[in-house]
Amino acid sequence: MxxxxxxxxxxxxxxxxxxxxxxxxxxxxxxxxxxxxxxxxxxxxxxxxxxxxxxxxxxxxxxxxxxxxxxxxxxxxxxxxxxxxxxxxxxxxxxxxxxxxxxxxxxxxxxxxxxxxxxxxxxxxxxxxxxxxxxxAAQERYAQLSEREREVLGLIVAGLTNKEIGRALALSPRTVETHRANLFAKLQAESLAQLIRQYASLVEAAEGGTP
Amino acid sequence: MDRLRIFRALLQLRWWLLAGITLALGGALLIGQQALDSLRAAFETDARIVHRVLSQRVVQHEAILATLSLLQPEQGEDRLSAVYSQILAVRRRADGASWPEARLSAAEAASRQTQRVALAGQDFARGRYTLLLAGLPASHALDIGLREMLPREEWPGDPQQSPMRVELQHAGEVFLIQPGRLHAGGWQFAFEKHLAAASQPFNVVARRSIGWPELPWGLMLGWTLLVALGLALAWRVRQQQIARQRAEELLRMGQVARLNSLGELAAGMAHELNQPLTAVLANTQAACRLLADEPPELDTARQAMTQAVEQARRASEVVGRLRRVVERPEAGSGIVSLDLLASLRNVLHLLEPETLRRGIAPQLPTESVCWARAEPVALEQILHNLLMNAFQALDQVPAGQRSLRIDIKRREGFIELQLRDSGPGIPEEVMQHLFEPFYTTRAGGLGLGLSLCETLALSMGGSLRAEANPPQGACFILTLPAAEAA
Structure with missing residues (x-):
């Protein structure tokens, strides 16, 4: 640009x-x-x-x-x-x-x-x-996420804890923690609040687009 | 070309023509029908009279025979011919004698059998027939002349002149009573009835021909002319109505067009002036800002101010150009000598719906002609404006108090038209601004009407002023140069 x-x-x-x-x-x-x-x-x-x-x-x-x-x-x-x-x-x-x-x-x-x-x-x-x-920029970063990471992000934005996410996706809390760390890194988010503020609309749009 | 024009005119008038033809034809048919009906009625009356009087005669013959048979007079029967001219001869067969002719004997036999009068033969070619009544001791017979039998005094019309043909018919023989005038074509009336006496059952046949010339052509023509005249009158009235509507429409459209062009002018003027004004404002404000800079940008500020001056000049040029456009190209062009009163009447005629609606009866001057010098259109525009103003003023007072008087007075070299209304009048503070452009007291008014009127009056060498009309109302005075009576 x-x-x-x-x-x-x-x-x-x-x-x-x-x-x-x-x-x-x-x-x-x-x-x-x-x-x-x-x-x-x-x-x-x-x-x-x-x-x-x-x-x-x-x-x-x-x-x-x-x-x-x-x-x-x-x-x-x-x-x-x-x-x-x-x-x-x-x-x-x-x-x-x-x-x-x-x-x-x-x-x-x-x-x-x-x-x-x-x-x-x-x-x-x-x-x-x-x-x-x-x-x-946010869209570009969001596009780099894997399918599983997007699922985890959706549940984080929905307000679920790691444990609850693990149960919902049939994953161990440890795996969830790994996904979480990966997506924080990919999205360059420094805090949960920033993550939710920047990506909540994208998550909603993605969920709305693929029901 | 001429034929084409005539065809066009006919096409335009086709509904009128159609109505005229329908009315004329319908009326004429009705008139003809009525004439035929009354002719038929007269014919039938005449034929019935003929039948009746002939029947009376033949019944009389039976009575005479009956009397003879009853009284059996020995002599004097011959005198009957003197009294009844149709009795040509009275014959008598004395007791024991016999009739000289076989037909008489046969008739007597028949009569004796029926006890009634019998017909003993007829000779219509010679106009005679014989009646016989068997009696005792003597039988009597009458030779009757048909021609002599006709009762002249009771007969309807002159047999030689009458158009009705009358015949007696019996057993294939025909006796012509009157020839009439029969002809083919037209209408044929006929009447046929046997005489009311069993012994003389002659058939009375009456016929009458009505030819085309006998129809009441004069009346029908008169009706047609009447229809044409009536329609022509109606058409003329309609044309006048249309012409008047058109004139009113044109007047109204003229006003709308004036307003529209005024709006266009204002919009154009706004744009033309706005451009230089925008430049002036932007330049001066930019200069202010440049001068306020630290250090001030003097050169650029000076350039901006020079530009501003140029643009201010441009604005003033726009105004000057506008004035030249609006000014009338030639003051006083189109001025003619005209009858002020006729112009006034013309405008009042156009405004008649307004006066009628408001119940105003304008009082006009009694003088017949007042010659002034003016431009006809401008004058009518002034009068129209002044009258409309007066009407609107009168709207503000009750209907009973509305009066509008117009006087025309001669002054030295001038004609003065005074228009007085009984409206609420003009307040002093309004009076001072009355003729200023864009000054109005009316909601939605442009404030140009009176200003325009004054400009027009001045351009014709006249003037327009207003004053109070004691005790109530306003008076507008239009002064125009007087003209020598043409």
Missing amino acids: TTPLSPLIHLIDDDAAVRESLALLISTVGLRVETWAEPQAFLAGFAREGIGAILLDVRMPGISGLSVLDQLIAEGVDQPVIMLTGHGTVDLCRRAFKAGAAEFLEKPVDDDQLLETLQNAVRQHVQSRQRNSADR
């Missing part, structure tokens, strides 16, 4: 003056900005794996901001999208949120509001990326 240097804001607006002024304003708080005049060029060229947020004007020639939003969501782009509009009607606002916009701002927009919204969006994006990568 490539980790970008710092968050990048994608700004899409057909008006050069608006684009430049907003880019300048955003750069004053140390966020990097990439500006796009055309929605099609943006859709074709922006780096999807980067950390950041998308600031999208609703009203543009050729393709409306709302349909750009639709395409982004359909593609599974995870950067938060902030819609920017000249005349925000309730209807437009509702449609934007329904389509998956993270925020809806009206032009002209105050610096505090804009910058705070962007910073919040970036923070959320970073967190969700971290959560996702943690989840992915």
